[in-house]
Amino acid sequence: MIYFKLDPKAGSPFYRQIIDQIKFGIASGNLNIGEQLPTVRALAVDLKVNLNTVAKAYKELEIQNILETQQGTGTFISTIEIQISAKEKDEKLQDICNEFSTIAYSYGFSVNDIINQLQKNK
Numbered sequence: 001m002i003y004f005k006l007d008p009k010a011g012s013p014f015y016r017q018i019i020d021q022i023k024f025g026i027a028s029g030n031l032n033i034g035e036q037l038p039t040v041r042a043l044a045v046d047l048k049v050n051l052n053t054v055a056k057a058y059k060e061l062e063i064q065n066i067l068e069t070q071q072g073t074g075t076f077i078s079t080i081e082i083q084i085s086a087k088e089k090d091e092k093l094q095d096i097c098n099e100f101s102t103i104a105y106s107y108g109f110s111v112n113d114i115i116n117q118l119q120k121n122k
Helices: 014-028 040-047 051-063 086-106 111-120
Strands: 067-070 074-077
Touching: 014 040, 014 051, 040 051, 051 067, 086 111
Parallel strands: none
Antiparallel strands: 067 074
């Protein structure tokens, strides 16, 4: 299971963040085939978003055959295998690094400070 976290400053809509987290969760092995996801209502409450936001993300993933909803039992990861391209991974990491470095620089940390801290966290 993965822990969903939405970032209002990310620049992408919440439903897109949910989709990305599910796709990357599957690709990384943090979500497994057949694993049940939280209900739309439960996830919306946890993330403090509108039900329609989660429903839209789940619906788009169903259209892509990534999720399967079984009436009365829930939403599950389908048997489709997700491969995240090297380009998509690189773009996602670049976005994360840009956001992270902007915050770190605003607090006065240098590139060397950031590198040293990252190396400590290995």
